[in-house]
Amino acid sequence: MIDAISDSIRQPWPWYVSGFMIALVLAFMLFTGKTFGFSSNLRTLCTLCGAGRKWAFFNFNWKDQAWNLLFLLGSILGGFITSHFLENGQALKLASSTVQDIQKIGINFTGEMQPGQLFGPEALLSVKGILILITGGFLVGFGSRYAGGCTSGHAITGLSNLQKPSLIAVAGFFIGGLIMTHLLLPLIF
Amino acid sequence: MKALRFIIAGTIFGIIMSKSEAISWYRIQEMFRFQSFHMYGIIGVAVLLGAAITYLIKKFRLKDIHGNPIILEDKKMQWRKYLFGGIIFGLGWALTGACPGPIFVNLGYGYLTFLVVIAGALLGTLTYGIIKDKIPH
Numbered sequence: 001m002i003d004a005i006s007d008s009i010r011q012p013w014p015w016y017v018s019g020f021m022i023a024l025v026l027a028f029m030l031f032t033g034k035t036f037g038f039s040s041n042l043r044t045l046c047t048l049c050g051a052g053r054k055w056a057f058f059n060f061n062w063k064d065q066a067w068n069l070l071f072l073l074g075s076i077l078g079g080f081i082t083s084h085f086l087e088n089g090q091a092l093k094l095a096s097s098t099v100q101d102i103q104k105i106g107i108n109f110t111g112e113m114q115p116g117q118l119f120g121p122e123a124l125l126s127v128k129g130i131l132i133l134i135t136g137g138f139l140v141g142f143g144s145r146y147a148g149g150c151t152s153g154h155a156i157t158g159l160s161n162l163q164k165p166s167l168i169a170v171a172g173f174f175i176g177g178l179i180m181t182h183l184l185l186p187l188i189f
Numbered sequence: 190m191k192a193l194r195f196i197i198a199g200t201i202f203g204i205i206m207s208k209s210e211a212i213s214w215y216r217i218q219e220m221f222r223f224q225s226f227h228m229y230g231i232i233g234v235a236v237l238l239g240a241a242i243t244y245l246i247k248k249f250r251l252k253d254i255h256g257n258p259i260i261l262e263d264k265k266m267q268w269r270k271y272l273f274g275g276i277i278f279g280l281g282w283a284l285t286g287a288c289p290g291p292i293f294v295n296l297g298y299g300y301l302t303f304l305v306v307i308a309g310a311l312l313g314t315l316t317y318g319i320i321k322d323k324i325p326h
Binding site: 009012026032041045049051057068075076101113134137139143151154156157160162175178182 | 191200207213233235259275279293303314
């Protein structure tokens with residue numbers, strides 16, 4: 001019995017299990033009197049680094065957001081626990097059309113969670129590799145604060161609460177994502 | 190003990206993101222190329238159930254564990270900020286294959302290069318905070 005359960009946890013989770021679990025996390029946050037929004041942590045981290053002394057946007061009491069930083073800490077732990085204890089070594093099953101498409105732009109599919117070319121240690125050996133990581137992060141950090149939220153705050157929490165602003169933000173996420181995927185990635189790689 | 194509650198919630202979130210492979214650059218590529226239902230299924234189910242939860246909270250004026258009413262604030266309508274900010278975010282999401290949560294989950298998963306992505310994300314948020322009054326909202 002226990003073996004069967006632990007075996008099925010180690011399998012990749014189907015979309016409906018993950019979607020259900022994410023909704024549970026949302027409910028948990030709401031019923032503990034908080035919200036589900038991850039990108040606010042980036043602002044809090046800037047405040048922790050002292051940005052509040054110079055710029056008013058970061059001048060707030062970070063302790064009010066301590067619960068969210070703990071959530072962030074937990075998410076790192078969750079990634080660690082999964083890769084060390086909850087994987088069965090099965091290769092990621094990617095759509096064959098995607099495998100072919102990304103091969104055309106020079107990214108090989110290895111069956112691992114991430115392409116080593118982009119996120120392995122070798123990515124740090126070239127200026128281009130480092131620039132991709134920094135620029136990508138910059139766009140995510142700038143865009144999420146500009147839009148007032150990310151996937152958790154807008155796509156999950158905002159759409160669940162039928163917020164039109166969130167629908168505009170999510171449409172924006174997709175416009176940007178499609179431009180990057182179909183127009184810019186072939187130029188970058 | 191209160192602290193533990195949020196660490197556990199975050200840990201479960203990290204495990205969900207990893208086990209559903211939502212932290213994978215490959216899966217985000219699959220999504221933006223419309224070649225799999227996987228990511229749409231995850232977000233779709235989360236939003237449908239989330240909408241039901243939100244509806245019930247409002248309808249029955251449910252309270253949180255501290256006995257306070259759960260208030261879901263309406264977001265202010267300013268289309269420029271949501272559209273422009275959203276597009277910039279989307280460009281970064283497709284490039285790194287990760288939104289803010291998965292950036293940190295990836296770090297824990299063992300991809301230490303995400304420290305560079307995190308540095309970029311902090312720089313981006315910092316830049317927004319500095320120039321926010323000069324860009325359209």
